Amino acid sequence: xxxxxxxxxxxxxxxxxxxxxxxxxxxxxxxxxxxxxxxxxxxxxxxxxxxxxxxxxxxxxxxxxxxxxxxxxxxxxxxxxxxxxxxxxxxxxxxxxxxxxxxxxxxxxxxxxxxxxxxxxxxxxxxxxxxxxxxxxxxxxxxxxxxxxxxxxxxxxxxxxxxxxxxxxxxxxxxxxxxxxxxxxxxxxxxxxxxxxxxxxxxxxxxxxxxxxxxxxxxxxxxxxxxxxxxxxxxxxxxxxxxxxxxxxxxxxxxxxxxxxxxxxxxxxxxxxxxxxxxxxxxxxxxxxxxxxxxxxxxxxxxxxxxxxxxxxxxxxxxxxxxxxxxxxxxxxxxxxxxxxxxxxxxx
Amino acid sequence: xxxxxxxxxxxxxxxxxxxxxxxxxxxxxxxxxxxxxxxxxxxxxxxxxxxxxxxxxxxxxxxxxxxxxxxxxxxxxxxxxxxxxxxxxxxxxxxxxxxxxxxxxxxxxxxxxxxxxxxxxxxxxxxxxxxxxxxxxxxxxxxxxxxxxxxxxxxxxxxxxxxxxxxxxxxxxxxxxxxxxxxxxxxxxxxxxxxxxxxxxxxxxxxxxxxxxxxxxxxxxxxxxxxxxxxxxxxxxxxxxxxxxxxxxxxxxxxxxxxxxxxxxxxxxxxx
Numbered sequence: 001x002x003x004x005x006x007x008x009x010x011x012x013x014x015x016x017x018x019x020x021x022x023x024x025x026x027x028x029x030x031x032x033x034x035x036x037x038x039x040x041x042x043x044x045x046x047x048x049x050x051x052x053x054x055x056x057x058x059x060x061x062x063x064x065x066x067x068x069x070x071x072x073x074x075x076x077x078x079x080x081x082x083x084x085x086x087x088x089x090x091x092x093x094x095x096x097x098x099x100x101x102x103x104x105x106x107x108x109x110x111x112x113x114x115x116x117x118x119x120x121x122x123x124x125x126x127x128x129x130x131x132x133x134x135x136x137x138x139x140x141x142x143x144x145x146x147x148x149x150x151x152x153x154x155x156x157x158x159x160x161x162x163x164x165x166x167x168x169x170x171x172x173x174x175x176x177x178x179x180x181x182x183x184x185x186x187x188x189x190x191x192x193x194x195x196x197x198x199x200x201x202x203x204x205x206x207x208x209x210x211x212x213x214x215x216x217x218x219x220x221x222x223x224x225x226x227x228x229x230x231x232x233x234x235x236x237x238x239x240x241x242x243x244x245x246x247x248x249x250x251x252x253x254x255x256x257x258x259x260x261x262x263x264x265x266x267x268x269x270x271x272x273x274x275x276x277x278x279x280x281x282x283x284x285x286x287x288x289x290x291x292x293x294x295x296x297x298x299x300x301x302x303x304x305x306x307x308x309x310x311x312x313x314x315x316x317x318x319x320x321x322x323x324x325x326x327x328x329x330x331x332x333x334x335x336x337x338x339x340x341x342x343x344x345x346x347x348x
Numbered sequence: 349x350x351x352x353x354x355x356x357x358x359x360x361x362x363x364x365x366x367x368x369x370x371x372x373x374x375x376x377x378x379x380x381x382x383x384x385x386x387x388x389x390x391x392x393x394x395x396x397x398x399x400x401x402x403x404x405x406x407x408x409x410x411x412x413x414x415x416x417x418x419x420x421x422x423x424x425x426x427x428x429x430x431x432x433x434x435x436x437x438x439x440x441x442x443x444x445x446x447x448x449x450x451x452x453x454x455x456x457x458x459x460x461x462x463x464x465x466x467x468x469x470x471x472x473x474x475x476x477x478x479x480x481x482x483x484x485x486x487x488x489x490x491x492x493x494x495x496x497x498x499x500x501x502x503x504x505x506x507x508x509x510x511x512x513x514x515x516x517x518x519x520x521x522x523x524x525x526x527x528x529x530x531x532x533x534x535x536x537x538x539x540x541x542x543x544x545x546x547x548x549x550x551x552x553x554x555x556x557x558x559x560x561x562x563x564x565x566x567x568x569x570x571x572x573x574x575x576x577x578x579x580x581x582x583x584x585x586x587x588x589x590x591x592x593x594x595x596x597x598x599x600x601x602x603x604x605x606x607x608x609x610x611x612x613x614x615x616x617x618x619x620x
Contacts (some may be wrong), residue, residue, distance in 0.1 A: 004435045005475035006468050010394045028501030038564050044510020045560040049553060052518035056526060058545030090508045097483045098360045101431055103475040105389050168397045168468060169438050170445035201550030209557060316401040317612035326408030333415025
């Protein structure tokens with residue numbers, strides 16, 4: 001499942017973007033220095049394969065639903081972690097832009113959730129350790145299954161963490177975890193079985209492809225510690241800067257930081273109201289504008305209620321006016337555009 | 349099912365087609381559009397989660413882009429609808445979980461949850477719409493080059509360009525495989541069993557790898573040395589500066605001052 005811009009706060013989105021950008025730069029340098037320019041077209045074409053593969057669905061017996069390949073793990077197996085990370089990032093980039101999956105700010109989160117976990121944790125620490133250099137059918141199945149499940153569980157947990165820290169959704173942390181993890185357990189099992197099936201197909205048909213892929217990445221060749229340390233540093237650094245900046249602006253930014261620090265409260269049963277109340281006390285940039293700065297008590301007296309309604313109405317009206325102006329400008333521009341097109345056609 | 353696939357396939361191509369047209373918006377340097385879109389998205393998501401009034405004026409940006417670029421609103425809205433389920437699924441819990449009453453309009457209580465849900469939908473429309481408009485007004489290859497100009501590692505932009513180029517070829521291949529399968533499997537009603545699925549996927553993967561090899565050889569015979577050279581000039585002229593500065597000032601003004609509230613109050617005063 002993809003993260004969406006709408007669920008993200010700028011601090012969380014920005015931090016994840018920084019982490020992802022750092023990984024992309026690191027992986028690009030790694031791939032460039034590997035001096036294997038054969039990989040360049042292979043990465044691009046395999047990424048396109050992941051898209052094409054997602055068009056082919058198989059029916060899961062007795063459920064009425066269908067499954068397909070996710071692709072993260074298979075890319076890691078065929079390309080190695082660095083090149084695979086770039087390939088996954090490009091797939092998600094295209095999905096964000098063409099299929100409007102998630103959006104641009106959430107792209108950082110999505111690449112992190114679906115790229116870093118399979119490439120730098122599930123593949124080197126689980127798949128490679130189990131499958132080793134002499135794959136057998138059982139090892140392939142076990143390795144792919146566990147690696148895919150772990151990778152997707154971590155990814156799903158990433159979505160939960162990012163959503164909770166951003167605080168746009170009201171879903172409590174625990175319930176969200178309880179929804180997301182089992183769904184992704186099922187997705188992970190399908191992914192693992194499909195990956196194992198395709199890899200053993202390739203292994204039977206053209207074993208040299210897998211041998212070459214494995215030979216290019218000697219066991220233990222991935223400095224995971226370094227990658228993870230770098231990622232953590234990048235995230236903390238950006239998060240720090242953004243939240244330092246945010247603390248000077250008493251608005252949504254600060255509010256989301258409050259959620260980050262007040263996470264335990266969120267998991268408590270009375271947490272939501274408690275948090276909300278505290279949130280309410282953090283007034284907005286313009287205290288007399290919008291819904292903020294209100295008391296959380298239900299029995300507000302009529303006078304403040306009216307005053308509040310007045311302020312909000314003014315805000316809404318103003319917003320609507322600008323909106324209408326925008327639509328009118330858009331229509332006028334479009335009309336002019338069409339007119340000039342028509343003229344061009346006449347003259348041409 | 350296959351109609352859906354064909355539709356998705358058509359949609360990717362259609363966005364690229366839109367990018368081919370020649371309008372004032374399409375002529376702008378893609379870097380200008382990319383930067384403005386990023387500022388736009390950050391401004392939109394930085395609002396408090398109950399914000400509705402403040403978000404409405406931001407629709408001016410997509411409206412102007414659609415007008416300037418002569419882009420089809422219906423097509424873009426349909427694409428938005430297609431991807432909305434996840435956001436709606438996450439957001440729909442808000443009205444249940446957050447029942448604190450914000451407004452009382454007579455007998456109707458408007459709770460914080462409904463406000464934040466509505467705000468979420470506005471955010472979704474704005475941010476995802478902005479991303480779609482970016483592609484529809486610039487085209488994917490051009491955007492990749494703009495990203496490279498702005499510092500993205502070349503190997504990554506090349507990866508994106510190759511992906512985009514082969515996306516259509518391989519997807520076409522997959523669609524042909526599905527069609528061939530459904531033409532030969534009347535008893536299965538076109539459903540693909542797991543065994544067959546693996547064979548199809550495996551074959552597609554083998555063909556893909558062979559294709560990559562041929563592509564590589566073709567590149568080598570055209571003097572490929574691991575670097576891809578791009579012959580294209582971008583110009584960041586007055587209109588670009590005007591576009592970026594104008595919109596950024598507009599967004600930041602909306603974000604950090606109560607211009608819209610003032611406007612609304614002014615109109616209320618006058619009408620009184």
